[in-house]
Amino acid sequence: MNELTAIINLVGTEAVRVILGVVGVLAFVVVNALVLTWLERKVAGHMQRRIGPKEVGPFGLLQPFADMIKLLGKEILTPANVDKPIYYLAPVLIFVPVLVSFIVIPFDGFLQAKDINVGILVILAFSSLSVFSILLAGWGSNNKYSLIGAVRSVAQNVAYEIPLMLALLPVVFMTNSLSLRDIVEAQKGLWFIGKWQFFAFLIYFIAGVAETNRTPFDLPEAESELVAGYHTEYSGMRFALFQFAEFSNIFIICAIATTFFLGGYNGPILPGIIWFFIKTYFLVFVIMWFRWTFPRVRFDQLLNFSWKVLIPVALLNLLVTGGLLKL
Amino acid sequence: MRYILDIIKGAISLLSGMGVTIKAFFSPVVTIQYPREVIDISPRFRGHTKLVGDEENPDRTKCIVCGMCERNCPSHSIQKVEGEKREGEKKKTLTSYILNFTTCSQCGICVESCPTDALAFSADYNPASFNRDDFHYDLLKEYEKRKNR
Numbered sequence: 001m002n003e004l005t006a007i008i009n010l011v012g013t014e015a016v017r018v019i020l021g022v023v024g025v026l027a028f029v030v031v032n033a034l035v036l037t038w039l040e041r042k043v044a045g046h047m048q049r050r051i052g053p054k055e056v057g058p059f060g061l062l063q064p065f066a067d068m069i070k071l072l073g074k075e076i077l078t079p080a081n082v083d084k085p086i087y088y089l090a091p092v093l094i095f096v097p098v099l100v101s102f103i104v105i106p107f108d109g110f111l112q113a114k115d116i117n118v119g120i121l122v123i124l125a126f127s128s129l130s131v132f133s134i135l136l137a138g139w140g141s142n143n144k145y146s147l148i149g150a151v152r153s154v155a156q157n158v159a160y161e162i163p164l165m166l167a168l169l170p171v172v173f174m175t176n177s178l179s180l181r182d183i184v185e186a187q188k189g190l191w192f193i194g195k196w197q198f199f200a201f202l203i204y205f206i207a208g209v210a211e212t213n214r215t216p217f218d219l220p221e222a223e224s225e226l227v228a229g230y231h232t233e234y235s236g237m238r239f240a241l242f243q244f245a246e247f248s249n250i251f252i253i254c255a256i257a258t259t260f261f262l263g264g265y266n267g268p269i270l271p272g273i274i275w276f277f278i279k280t281y282f283l284v285f286v287i288m289w290f291r292w293t294f295p296r297v298r299f300d301q302l303l304n305f306s307w308k309v310l311i312p313v314a315l316l317n318l319l320v321t322g323g324l325l326k327l
Numbered sequence: 328m329r330y331i332l333d334i335i336k337g338a339i340s341l342l343s344g345m346g347v348t349i350k351a352f353f354s355p356v357v358t359i360q361y362p363r364e365v366i367d368i369s370p371r372f373r374g375h376t377k378l379v380g381d382e383e384n385p386d387r388t389k390c391i392v393c394g395m396c397e398r399n400c401p402s403h404s405i406q407k408v409e410g411e412k413r414e415g416e417k418k419k420t421l422t423s424y425i426l427n428f429t430t431c432s433q434c435g436i437c438v439e440s441c442p443t444d445a446l447a448f449s450a451d452y453n454p455a456s457f458n459r460d461d462f463h464y465d466l467l468k469e470y471e472k473r474k475n476r
Contacts, residue, residue, distance in 0.1 A: 047348045049357045293348040294341065309334060 021114075025102040033247040034064035040288055047292040074236035079142060082233065086140030091234060091241040093133040097126035098248040105255050106181050108265045108273040119180040120172070123256060124165060127211065130249065131157040134220065134230050137242075141233040149229030152299065153213060153220035159306040160210040160217075166314035167204035170197055170321035171260045184264030191263035196321070201261040203314050205283070208253035210306070212246065214287055216294035217302060224296075254283035368450040373433040376426060377449040378470040388470055389445035392419040396437035396446060404431040421467055428454070428462040 038053065038061060045052025053060030078087070104119035106112040116122055131154055138150020172178060174195070175186040193201045210217035221229030231242045258264055258279040265272030297305070359366055378388040392410030404427045410419040438446045454462065 043352070046352045046356065049351055049354055051356050051358050051360075289345060289348060289352075293344045 021103070022099075025099055028102065029098060029244065029248050032251050033244045034068070036247040036250065036284065037064045037067065037243070039284070040291075043285065043288040044292055047289070068240070071236055071240045076236040076238060077233075079233050081142045083140040083142070086136050087233075090133045090137035090140060091238040093136065094130055094245040095241055097129045098245050098252070100126045101252045104180055105252070106184055106259065106264060107276050108271070111273060112181060115179055115181045118178045120168060120178050120183075120256070120260075123252065124161075124168075127249070127252070128157070128161060130245065137234070138230040141230070143233050145226045145228075146230050146232045149220045149222075149226045149232070153230060156210060156213070156217065156219060156302060159303055160207045160310075163203050163306060163310035163314045164207040164211060166311065166318055167200045167207065168256075168260060169318055170200050173318075173321055173325055180259050180264075184259055184266065187263040187266055191261065191266070193261040196324075197261060197317075199313060199317050200321075201257065203310050203317070204261070205257055205286075207306075207310060208257065209287055209290060210302075212249045212253055212287075214250065215291040216297050218296060219299060219302060222296060250284055250287055251280065254280045254287070257283055368452060372448065372450055372452065373435065374449040374451040375428050375431065375433075375454070375464060376437060376446045376466065377473075378421075378424065378466050379445050379447050380470065380474060385474060387420055388467070389443045390421045390424070390441075391443055391445070392421055393442060395440045395442060399436050399440045401434065401436065402430045402432060404428070405437060424466040426464045426466055428464055429459060 041063070042052040042060070044050075053063040056062040056066045078084070101123045103114050104112070104116050104122055106115070134153045135150045138146040138148075138153070141147070171183060171192050174192065174197075175183050177183060177186075213220045219229075220226075221231070223229075226232070231239055234242060255276075258276060262279045262283075263275075264279075265276040267275030267278075270278075378390060381387050381389050390410070392408060394408055397405045397408045405425070406427055407423050407425040408421070409423045410421045413420050433448070435448070438448065456462065
């Protein structure tokens with residue numbers, strides 16, 4: 001009995017909680033990226049009436065593991081004349097904001113690493129950092145395609161971060177809180193997407209797709225013009241880290257959309273965490289659906305769309321919401 | 328006003344595009360898993376030629392050893408069309424028919440020129456070998472193998 005209490009006390013201490021949280025988040029990030037690579041190929045296949053992976057394991061479920069082993073076994077090349085510290089740092093640095101963002105996401109009423117009272121600010125601040133590591137990767141690679149990709153990414157992210165935040169602000173107005181858990185708790189009855197925030201959701205989602213560099217806004221890694229964009233010169237596990245970060249960013253964008261507009265873990269009958277994952281992965285599916293439907297936009301169209309359409313509409317939405325709340 | 332109309336029109340066209348892909352997503356796949364699944368060969372497919380059996384007497388083919396196919400073949404792929412007159416039979420019976428498939432271009436002149444329709448195209452679509460001699464087909468032996476099956 002004494003041992004049991006000792007273990008409970010040990011788990012209860014802050015240090016152990018931190019370690020458990022880090023291990024849990026790392027495990028989740030890897031599993032999520034593996035599942036999403038599989039899902040992406042399956043969705044791509046079926047949208048083109050193909051089958052997708054099916055040879056490795058049942059329904060091709062072990063395909064990501066085969067890919068993993070392949071990437072681990074590959075030689076990690078360092079091209080000549082790269083800016084070595086920057087080149088080595090970029091794939092590691094792109095992973096940091098991903099890990100930090102998972103701390104504040106409320107998976108369920110009890111499942112949240114830490115409820116910070118400025119939660120959404122933490123996520124937004126750290127997700128802007130990922131642009132920085134994309135720029136480092138492009139700059140350090142000594143490759144014109146990488147550099148063009150990185151420059152495009154910066155321009156795109158600056159343009160789309162504004163509507164992203166403007167779309168989240170009305171929800172913050174309505175709940176008077178920046179803590180993600182408070183925002184979810186405020187949606188116990190009706191989700192915010194139903195409480196006049198449909199346009200905010202739409203703007204947030206579009207800007208989110210652009211933030212994660214997904215089609216139709218995948219100019220930073222446009223494979224038909226820029227080889228692979230900012231990660232052209234990366235191979236093996238360094239390339240895999242960029243992929244992991246991309247898939248985790250998709251998950252984070254969808255998780256925030258779920259938290260802010262779709263009621264987070266609220267839902268009938270099923271436990272909260274299952275509702276959270278259903279909603280989030282449905283949005284992930286929609287992003288993949290976009291990818292296999294829409295062609296890539298031109299660069300001027302991309303910036304025009306943000307500055308001329310998304311930002312004015314988001315500002316108008318913010319004004320109307322603020323006015324209605326004051327009345 | 329045009330600004331708003333453009334946005335609405337754009338949104339509708341995007342949605343209809345998504346409709347197309349989601350319909351494709353839920354439609355059955357068209358992939359054939361080739362070595363494990365084989366679809367029926369089209370009836371007009373031209374494989375190598377094969378001999379057609381006589382309906383009344385399946386032991387022999389329709390061939391009367393006239394040599395028309397051999398003479399008409401533009402690339403001289405048909406070799407050694409030989410036969411013999413057996414006792415009690417009016418027509419000659421085929422004893423050997425060699426098709427050199429390495430030079431055959433499946434033009435079909437032999438099939439068209441045959442007076443008794445004794446030649447037809449087979450549906451053998453995947454002949455493969457490391458040895459050139461494997462494509463010197465003995466069509467009579469092939470016919471007998473088919474008949475006994």
